[in-house]
Amino acid sequence: MKLTSDQIERLYQFTRQHYVEYYDLQTELTDHLANGIEALWNENPKLSFEEALQIEFKKFGIFGFMNVVEERQIALTKKYNGLVWQHFKDFFKLPQILGTLSAILVIYRILTFLADVYMIFMILFAVIMIFFFGGLIVMRIKNNRLNKQSGKKWLFQEIIFSYGRFAGFSYLPMQLFIHLEGISKTNYGIIFISVVLVLMILLDYILLIRIPKKSEEYLTATYPEYKLM
Amino acid sequence: MYICEKDFMKSSQLYKGSLNTIIMKLLEENGRMYGYEITKKVKEITKGELKITEGALYPALHKLEAEGFLEVEVEKVDNRLRKYYKLTESGTTETVNRLSELEEFIRNMQTLVNPKLSY
The missing domain is CATH 1.10.8 (Helicase, Ruva Protein; domain 3)
Structure with missing residues (x-):
């Protein structure tokens, strides 16, 4: 039957x-x-x-079903982290690494030319954070719209459009930068700040643009039924 | 007595570490399978002595999928969608590794538990 x-x-x-x-x-x-x-x-x-x-x-x-749901969340978050790491590594391979190093150099030059390194750094940091959280809001709206359109929720889509667990990590650089005023006065300190800034910009770019742009491809690979809907 | 033994086997910690290997071995033999089919097959092969619980099977499948060892296919069967799992290329290699590891473990355990077998 x-x-x-x-x-x-x-x-x-x-x-x-x-x-x-x-x-x-x-x-x-x-x-x-x-x-x-x-x-x-x-x-x-x-x-x-x-x-x-x-x-x-x-x-x-x-x-x-609680355990199944929780474990699925953990598994897909791990998959997402793997994707982020894969994209991140791309920027440290030839020829992209030349662009990454040039970006570090440009920021270093800008910071050393200016009198108040810490102030400029804080402004750049604030801009990055605005993009980070602004992007998060825009993507959440997009995710809700997609859910409404299809009447279905997809876990991996939600993870992609909410940066996985990365949103929760944003307090870490904030903590770091409170203590940066001292080191911004030395040359090595400025190099360190330039590297951190470029890494943050790269992460912003990957989470906000690169992965969401390919979201359809990743979602279809994860859910073959995604395209059937 | 038999029931107690069965219950022990079902909840045994010894089997927990081998769940992924059991799943991968079954997929290697059968090509592609869906969740319910896997639980049924294990029960069938072990004549009901070993039962994979639903609460453990799906997390294991999802973990293997996230690690890139399994890929999925979805098909409409009867009036519902069915999700099939199959080994990826890296999953096939991993299965061979895990099986040889497991066989070595079994050999060592036999030698330890029953030294006569080593002669």
């Missing part, structure tokens, strides 16, 4: 009721539950759909 389309829809609803927000996971769990229910019906055809569903759901343990 096979499940009807209405029963499949009920399974999707069931996963949503059990806090599975994302369509990719809903689909996988729905198919799993459906297979389980059909197998139970083969053994005992008198079992009702809801009874069979409860039996199958119990197999996921007392936390239900």
Whole structure:
């Protein structure tokens, strides 16, 4: 005995009721539950759909789907970090590394020409941060719009459009720069600041432009069903 | 007694570290599989002695996928979508490595637990 389309829809609803927000996971769990229910019906055809569903759901343990959702989040965040790192490494290969080094040199020259290095540095830092958080807001809006359009939420899309865990790390450079006033007076200090600034700009560029631009490609590779929708 | 033994095997820590290798070995043999099929197959092969719980299977599959060892295909089967997993090129190489590691582990354990077998 096979499940009807209405029963499949009920399974999707069931996963949503059990806090599975994302369509990719809903689909996988729905198919799993459906297979389980059909197998139970083969053994005992008198079992009702809801009874069979409860039996199958119990197999996921007392936390239900929670563990599956959490672990999926961890796995996809790891995948995203891998993507960021891959793009980051690109800037340190030939010929891009020439551009990276030139950028460091240009910022170093600008900083050494100016009297108040720390002030200029703080302004540049503020501009980078404005782009970082401004971009985050714009991408969140885009993500919500895409969700509304399709009526479905995709976990990897959400990770891409919210920088994964990177948004939470932004306090680190802030902490670092509070203590930078002293070192901005030495030559090595200015080199260090130039390197940090360029690395931040690169990270901004990767998180804000490069990865979102290729998001469709990454999402299709992660979810073959993404294009079917 | 038998039930106790079975329950022990199901929850045994010894199996936890081997879950990924079991999944990869099955995919190597069967080409591509979906989640439910994997749990069924393990139960079938081990005659019900070893059961992969649903709560452990999907996290393991998703982790292997994120690490680039598995890739996915989605197909409409009956009136629903089904997600199939298969080994990538690096996944195939990794399976060979993990299996030889596991075999070596089993050999060492046999020697330790039952020294007579080493003769």
